[in-house]
Amino acid sequence: MKKTIFTLISFVAISLYACGGGEEKKEETTAIGQEEQTSGSTESSAAGSAAPSGPAMPGEKLIAKSDCIGCHNKTQKVIGPSYQDVAAKYEANDKNINDLAGKIIKGGKGVWGEIPMTPHPTVSQDDAKEMVKYILSLKK
Numbered sequence: 239m240k241k242t243i244f245t246l247i248s249f250v251a252i253s254l255y256a257c258g259g260g261e262e263k264k265e266e267t268t269a270i271g272q273e274e275q276t277s278g279s280t281e282s283s284a285a286g287s288a289a290p291s292g293p294a295m296p297g298e299k300l301i302a303k304s305d306c307i308g309c310h311n312k313t314q315k316v317i318g319p320s321y322q323d324v325a326a327k328y329e330a331n332d333k334n335i336n337d338l339a340g341k342i343i344k345g346g347k348g349v350w351g352e353i354p355m356t357p358h359p360t361v362s363q364d365d366a367k368e369m370v371k372y373i374l375s376l377k378k
Contacts, residue, residue: 297372300365304358312376319350325377335374339366 294302301307309317319327328334343366345357358366 295368295372295375297368297370300369301372304361304369305356306369309355317353318355321373322376322378325374328374330371330374330377335367335370338370338373339363342366342369 310319310321312321314320315323324338328338341355342358343361343363344359345355347354361369
């Protein structure tokens with residue numbers, strides 16, 4: 239019973255955090271996005287070409303506009319896995335791209351632990367696929 243209550247409270251807290259908004263969140267997103275770009279350019283020059291350089295991929299732009307950074311980071315686990323951990327786990331093929339896009343839209347639980355991923359029903363299937371393609375491009 240206590241585990242169920244804890245899980246429910248955790249889910250509500252994550253949902254509120256992910257859905258919170260306003261100017262304050264926009265400033266935070268910008269600051270984090272800039273930090274990731276800086277560290278990402280250092281990483282790709284130090285580690286070779288882990289991700290495409292040059293213009294941002296469409297999926298990267300979509301992620302930057304979304305609430306994904308509330309739970310995920312390019313290189314480090316936050317609440318959910320890092321994008322690089324996801325890329326390491328899944329091969330970039332049509333089946334995985336479709337399955338992972340579905341998880342972005344419908345949410346999920348269990349693959350990476352007990353904390354559920356918040357569903358994003360307003361994200362289109364095409365946009366979710368672009369996000370997944372970018373994430374899977376980060377394979378080391």
